Amino acid sequence: MATVIDGKAVAAGVVEQVTAASAAFEVETGTKPGLAVVIVGNDPASHVYVSSKSRMAKQCGFKSVQHTLPEDTSQEDLEALIDRLNADPEIHGILVQLPLPDHLDSAPVIQSIRPEKDVDGLHVVNAGKLMTGDLEGGLISCTPAGAMLFVRNTHGSDLSGLNAVVIGRSNLFGKPMAALLLAANATVTTAHSRTKDLAGVCRNADILVAAVGRPQMVKADWVKPGATVIDVGINRIDAPERGEGKTRLVGDVAFDECAEVADVITPVPGGVGPMTIAMLMANTVIAATRSKGLKPPSF
Numbered sequence: 001m002a003t004v005i006d007g008k009a010v011a012a013g014v015v016e017q018v019t020a021a022s023a024a025f026e027v028e029t030g031t032k033p034g035l036a037v038v039i040v041g042n043d044p045a046s047h048v049y050v051s052s053k054s055r056m057a058k059q060c061g062f063k064s065v066q067h068t069l070p071e072d073t074s075q076e077d078l079e080a081l082i083d084r085l086n087a088d089p090e091i092h093g094i095l096v097q098l099p100l101p102d103h104l105d106s107a108p109v110i111q112s113i114r115p116e117k118d119v120d121g122l123h124v125v126n127a128g129k130l131m132t133g134d135l136e137g138g139l140i141s142c143t144p145a146g147a148m149l150f151v152r153n154t155h156g157s158d159l160s161g162l163n164a165v166v167i168g169r170s171n172l173f174g175k176p177m178a179a180l181l182l183a184a185n186a187t188v189t190t191a192h193s194r195t196k197d198l199a200g201v202c203r204n205a206d207i208l209v210a211a212v213g214r215p216q217m218v219k220a221d222w223v224k225p226g227a228t229v230i231d232v233g234i235n236r237i238d239a240p241e242r243g244e245g246k247t248r249l250v251g252d253v254a255f256d257e258c259a260e261v262a263d264v265i266t267p268v269p270g271g272v273g274p275m276t277i278a279m280l281m282a283n284t285v286i287a288a289t290r291s292k293g294l295k296p297p298s299f
């Protein structure tokens with residue numbers, strides 16, 4: 001049976017480090033790190049995520065501001081809010097919760113955030129810094145940064161000689177994850193829905209990262225014996241065994257069978273999930289310290 005990574009415990013360690021860095025920042029500058037979270041519309045899942053982000057920001061000792069805008073907000077009004085937050089010296093990090101309602105175009109909104117305040121790491125300047133191997137100068141997308149912390153805790157910071165396979169090629173996760181693994185010297189394959197013999201490609205992976213959004217797609221015979229398996233999927237499936245109409249959360253990996261083959265594996269829930277918010281807090285304190293010309297903490 002594989003070692004199961006406790007994402008909540010690792011995330012709690014990051015939050016503890018952030019809280020200490022936030023307190024030190026306040027002593028040194030007389031201000032708190034400031035995080036603004038913007039949500040548009042009524043998507044219930046997004047509201048749950050945003051509430052936990054705002055709550056965690058307060059717990060870390062930040063100035064935490066939440067802007068809840070109505071479903072019919074115009075593109076101009078949303079971009080005007082971003083302009084105000086960009087200019088606000090007390091706000092060091094800005095996050096616009098995605099997805100936005102259909103009538104809004106998210107790309108110009110995200111690209112209008114000042115890169116130094118883009119704690120989601122989605123601005124092309126931050127994506128470009130990551131792609132060119134400048135890991136110190138920009139801000140790195142939170143979920144891949146969290147997944148990478150697990151990889152580093154397991155294998156150290158030099159992945160020379162290891163094969164890594166990332167299933168999924170999104171801008172939010174797959175691409176930045178592949179870039180982080182490559183920057184750590186892994187030999188990286190980005191696989192996706194058009195990949196031929198996906199199972200065979202995955203069987204070659206010492207580090208297998210799944211982010212496809214297909215419940216329990218990765219089976220035991222896709223996993224190389226002794227591999228590290230990181231599951232980024234969060235899928236809600238029917239769970240009739242829990243009673244009529246009940247559901248449960250599962251990842252992209254068939255956990256029980258893959259845990260028999262892997263050396264290290266992350267669970268869902270309780271694996272990568274808790275890391276995303278923790279790394280958002282980390283990015284905010286990094287952005288705040290940089291804004292004052294101070295040395296940012298590293299995570």
Ligand code: GUN
Pocket residue numbers: 095096097098099120142143172276
């Ligand atoms: N919606 C789901 N995940 C994320 C995320 O990491 N950042 C933002 N902004 N929205 C999301």
